[in-house]
Every structure is written in structure tokens, then in C-alpha cells.
Amino acid sequence: MKTVIIGDFQEKVDQLLIRHRSILDSLSKYQDTNARVNRAVTKTVTTCGCLTVNATRQNIPKDATFRDYKQYMDSHFQGNLCENCREIIESKIGDNLFYLAALCNILDLDLDEILIKEFNKLSTLGHYNLT
Numbered sequence: 632m633k634t635v636i637i638g639d640f641q642e643k644v645d646q647l648l649i650r651h652r653s654i655l656d657s658l659s660k661y662q663d664t665n666a667r668v669n670r671a672v673t674k675t676v677t678t679c680g681c682l683t684v685n686a687t688r689q690n691i692p693k694d695a696t697f698r699d700y701k702q703y704m705d706s707h708f709q710g711n712l713c714e715n716c717r718e719i720i721e722s723k724i725g726d727n728l729f730y731l732a733a734l735c736n737i738l739d740l741d742l743d744e745i746l747i748k749e750f751n752k753l754s755t756l757g758h759y760n761l762t
């Protein structure tokens with residue numbers, strides 16, 4: 632399988648996107664595909680059952696530092712994705728990435744540069760960037 636670089640992906644999206652080239656269509660398709668990712672994850676619990684959710688209040692000791700939080704934070708998910716759910720979620724995330732790239736194309740933004748800037752920001756600021 633060929634390794635796809637983000638710039639190649641963005642260029643391919645530009646070549647293939649015909650119907651939703653309007654900023655309004657791309658914005659709404661991006662939002663729609665994001666909702667479909669959420670729906671696919673939800674259905675792992677409500678339809679398939681390969682995952683369950685047991686959500687409770689996060690239990691973080693009062694004396695824990697922000698750096699310690701990760702060890703106390705629970706995803707509230709239990710189980711493992713079955714192959715079918717994994718395939719569906721990957722497909723929905725791919726659709727979402729397609730419209731993210733389309734949005735970048737319309738706005739003349741370089742997704743590769745955005746990813747590099749974000750990576751560098753995370754690397755430089757670390758945890759403090761996310762508080």
C-alpha cells in the first residue's frame with residue numbers, strides 16, 4: 632500500500648471534489664461527516680454492543696497535579712472494537728478527513744502546514760497548551 636502524505640491527500644480531494652465545492656456545502660458536509668463519526672461510535676454501544684459505556688464522575692485526588700491527571704482520567708469505554716465497527720468508524724473518519732481537506736482547499740489552507748504547526752505547538756507547549 633502506498634504511503635499517503637497529507638499534501639497528496641489534500642490534492643486528491645481537490646481533484647475529486649465536484650459537487651460540494653461551495654464553502655457552504657463543504658462546511659455542512661464537514662459537520663455532517665463529523666456527526667456520522669459520532670453516530671458510528673455511539674452504535675458500537677447501542678447497536679453492536681462490542682463497547683459499553685460506564686460513565687461516572689472523574690475521580691481525581693485533590694492533591695494531584697495537572698501532569699498526574701492522565702493516570703486518573705477514565706475514557707468510560709469498556710471492551711474492544713469489533714472488526715465491523717472498526718471498519719465503519721475508520722470509513723466515517725476518512726469521510727470527515729475528506730471534507731476537512733476540501734475546506735482547506737476552498738480557504739487556500741495547507742493541511743500539512745497546519746498539522747506541522749499544531750505538532751510544533753504541542754511539542755513546545757506540551758500539557759499547558761491543552762488546559
Ligand SMILES: [Zn+2]
Pocket residue numbers: 675679680681682712713714715716717
Ligand atoms: Zn462492534
